[in-house]
Structure formats: C-alpha cells, structure tokens
Amino acid sequence: MTARPSPGDLLVIDGRASVQFAGDRALTFRVVSMSNQxxxxxxxxxxxxxxxxxxxxxxKREVYVQLAGLRSARASETAARRTAPSRRASSYARRHDQDSAATGDRSGLRAGGDTG
Structure with a gap:
C-alpha cells in the first residue's frame, strides 16, 4: 500500500512498516487520522x-511507519474471528447432546417447576 491510508482503513503493521513492529509485535490497526506533520x-x-x-x-496509538510497508488487512477475516463460535465450545455441545440422547438422560430439559 503506497497510497496514504484513510480514516477507517484496516491495516497490518508489521516489520515491513517499521522494525519496531517485527515478529510478535505486529499489529492490526484501524486508522483514525494521518498527521500532516x-x-x-x-x-x-x-x-x-x-x-x-x-x-x-x-x-489507541500513534505510530510512525513506512508507507511502502503497510498492508491492507481484510475486514472479513477480523469479523469472522469475532463471530465464529469456538471449535472447543461447539464440539463440547455436540458431545454433550449425543451423550444425553444415548443414555436417555433428560435431566437438563426439566421445566423450572417440574420436581420430577
């Protein structure tokens, strides 16, 4: 990305943009403003x-970076991470449902006033 970023742009800021963001210091960054300084x-x-x-x-941060090192991040990837259910949680739910069906255990399905 050699064009100047615009407010709202989602960027990957890593070692290509500045050595201070190399390796595990890389950031996903939502631009608010650019300085004319x-x-x-x-x-x-x-x-x-x-x-x-x-x-x-x-x-909130202010970063000093090389334009040529900036890369656009995909908003859809970030949103997918935000809305995707965890694999561990969904596999637990499926396993628990299967266990209950196999044993005939319906104890978790009782109504609040049902004493059994």
Missing amino acids: PTYHGWIWLTGYVLDRRGEATA
Missing part, C-alpha cells in the same frame, strides 16, 4: 486503534 520521505504518522483477534479495539 513533515516526516522523512516515505514515512507517515498514523493515529488509530490496535485491534485484537476478535476485531475489538484494545489501545
């Missing part, structure tokens, strides 16, 4: 929010 050629100050794996903002 003079910088070295090809560099820019960005203000925005760091997003976690679920796409939720965890911190």
Whole structure:
C-alpha cells in the first residue's frame, strides 16, 4: 500500500512498516487520522486503534511507519474471528447432546417447576 491510508482503513503493521513492529509485535490497526506533520520521505504518522483477534479495539496509538510497508488487512477475516463460535465450545455441545440422547438422560430439559 503506497497510497496514504484513510480514516477507517484496516491495516497490518508489521516489520515491513517499521522494525519496531517485527515478529510478535505486529499489529492490526484501524486508522483514525494521518498527521500532516513533515516526516522523512516515505514515512507517515498514523493515529488509530490496535485491534485484537476478535476485531475489538484494545489501545489507541500513534505510530510512525513506512508507507511502502503497510498492508491492507481484510475486514472479513477480523469479523469472522469475532463471530465464529469456538471449535472447543461447539464440539463440547455436540458431545454433550449425543451423550444425553444415548443414555436417555433428560435431566437438563426439566421445566423450572417440574420436581420430577
């Protein structure tokens, strides 16, 4: 991404954008604003929010990065992570339902006033 980012853009900021974000320090970043402050050629100050794996903002930051190193992040991937049920939770539910059906145990299905 060599064009200047716009507010609302979702970016991957990693070691390509600046060495301070290399390896496990990489960020998914939602741009809020760009500074017009003079910088070295090809560099820019960005203000925005760091997003976690679920796409939720965890911190507001100002970062100094190379335009040529910025990559667009796919919003659909972040949203999919946010809405996808955990594999562990869904496999537990299926296993629990199968166990109840096989044994005829319907104790979890009693109505609140049912004493049994």
